[in-house]
Amino acid sequence: MKEIGGINIIPENDAERVAALERYQIAGSQKETAFDSICRLACELFSVPISHISFLDADTEYIKAEVGMNGLERLGRAEGFCALAILKPEVMLIEDASHHEVFANHPYVTGETMIRFYAAAPVITPDGYIIGTLCLIDQSPRRLNNKERELLQHLARVVMEQTELRNDNINLVQQRDQFIEIASHEMRTPLTTLKAAAQILGQKNTGDAGLIAQVNKSVQKLSGMVNDMFDALKLSKNTFDLNRTSFNLQALINSCRDQVRLVSKKELIIEGESNFKVSADEQKIERVLYNLIQNSIKYAPRSGIIIRTEKLPGFIKISVIDQGRAFLRTNYR
Structure with missing residues (x-):
């Protein structure tokens, strides 16, 4: 599915965006404490019961960390709200999803989940690609003031910084392993x-x-x-x-x-x-x-x-x- 409520969810640079995501080797990876901690902090700061960090490739939304989602790990890219959130570099805010023109009849709104409030800040790479989101969810309608929006954007930047650090660590480990393998073989003879x-x-x-x-x-x-x-x-x-x-x-x-x-x-x-x-x-x-x-x-x-x-x-x-x-x-x- 390329549309949600008549809105095209595939940006023109999606192939490049997905390639940027793949550089970080994070989509579909195991849960990690650092990302879990960011979600818990977001719940505390904004007093919401649900928060999650997602990364979206061509077809799937991978939930890297979450609070209040019962361990959900992935869903189709067009199934959730984040497919729209990655289209723009600003915070996407839905104060009451039951009255939203796109999501009012969405299963997550009309069903047991009963989403009302949704806010997502894009996770943006240093070269400008939106690879994921940091989201806040509540079952009651609410608003975000300008300071809260800025704070959510700041937390999304922290997610990106942590993703960069994680990638640097992976590369260092790979370099270390390569050195050990070469050194051990070269020294045996x-x-x-x-x-x-x-x-x-x-x-x-x-x-x-x-x-x-x-x-x-x-x-x-x-x-x-x-x-x-x-x-x-x-x-x-x-x-x-x-x-x-x-x-x-x-x-x-x-x-x-x-x-x-x-x-x-x-x-x-x-x-x-x-x-x-x-x-x-x-x-x-x-x-x-x-x-x-x-x-x-x-x-x-x-x-x-x-x-x-x-x-x-x-x-x-x-x-x-x-x-x-x-x-x-x-x-x-």
Whole structure:
């Protein structure tokens, strides 16, 4: 539908307007606290029971945030009032919709919603495209004075500013992820080469055992950092897949102990039965255990380190125990 009450709702620049909206990747996105807060503030400032922020593409009105609309997420572009509100850069005001020439017989006016008062300020991009609205709704007729209109327009500008900030953040995250992906891939090859070279030198008994140990330590540390970066990238993209296999837990613990011996003189004490077959992602479990041990070495350098295993119903509990300072629960994020 291109008309509401005989009024054309498709502006001449609609294709460019929709393209401007798509730049922000916001139409149809999940609810976000910042936008919810603007709607709550609007309800408080104007003493209305209903407020919403909408973004309109070619066919759909997406409700980004709302108060009093029972979680409504979208409707057809021509179904609501906002299709008219995006046609002009000023506040659209309907004091009593039951007497409005266009909306008097609208289902939202004659039905259970019983809209009477409607006011919408356009959300305008820096380059002048109206991509959405900030709306106020009441079931009783009312007016807005000039100051209130200006305040509503100001809140709509806040919506646009928040949309810009959101878009900047998305772009920064994408740039960060791209950097991490490139850096982690580029660093793996030289690290593998360094690791192999250190192993060959160690086998030749060159007399530089201390230097070789330092190389091993540095390579191990860098490898851990690269793997952590890559895992963080996967987590941010929700692509952190698990490769579940069956393996011997004791062999995994021994492997971690051998890795630690390459980079530290710290001796590990293994307690409890660990000769179990377990089903998990062996590589990731080994990484987690190694990182926990490295954390103990770093923050409890004078403490002994105990790796304790305990068989419980349905799973195996592995504890890495030291005498370092406890990390308070209040510091968790």
